[in-house]
Amino acid sequence: MSEASSNPARFRFPATRRLKLSREFKRVREEGRTIRGGLLMFGVLTVDRTEKFRVGLVTSRRLGGATVRNRVRRRLREIVRRNQHALRSGLWLVVIARPAAAQADSVALEREWLRLAKRAEILPAG
Numbered sequence: 001m002s003e004a005s006s007n008p009a010r011f012r013f014p015a016t017r018r019l020k021l022s023r024e025f026k027r028v029r030e031e032g033r034t035i036r037g038g039l040l041m042f043g044v045l046t047v048d049r050t051e052k053f054r055v056g057l058v059t060s061r062r063l064g065g066a067t068v069r070n071r072v073r074r075r076l077r078e079i080v081r082r083n084q085h086a087l088r089s090g091l092w093l094v095v096i097a098r099p100a101a102a103q104a105d106s107v108a109l110e111r112e113w114l115r116l117a118k119r120a121e122i123l124p125a126g
Contacts, residue, residue, distance in 0.1 A: 017052060017053065017084070028092050029043055032094075037112050038098070039098055039109060040112050042093060044091065056095070059097045063102040064102050083113075093120075093122065
């Protein structure tokens with residue numbers, strides 16, 4: 001039995017950890033900084049350090065149909081869920097999938113996510 005299935009509550013990614021309102025996304029875009037990669041773009045904003053991190057995912061129609069967008073969104077949610085223990089508090093992160101993400105597999109998306117997270121200094125460099 002894997003660790004994730006033996007203790008699923010430890011690895012939850014609840015809705016309270018997600019950015020949902022357009023004004024939250026707008027604030028990250030206007031006040032935060034942007035880190036660009038081939039498959040993904042990050043918008044990063046440091047807010048009140050006492051607040052838990054929150055993540056918003058953007059998958060536009062440029063990726064493809066609803067099935068493709070939902071698949072990319074599921075993969076990105078899973079990547080965030082598995083790496084949430086290392087994210088700093090007081091951080092708002094917007095992950096924008098670029099068109100090339102539609103053809104990328106989960107491994108490539110996670111590799112890109114980790115690379116950008118280290119560049120954005122939201123994960124340890126090691």
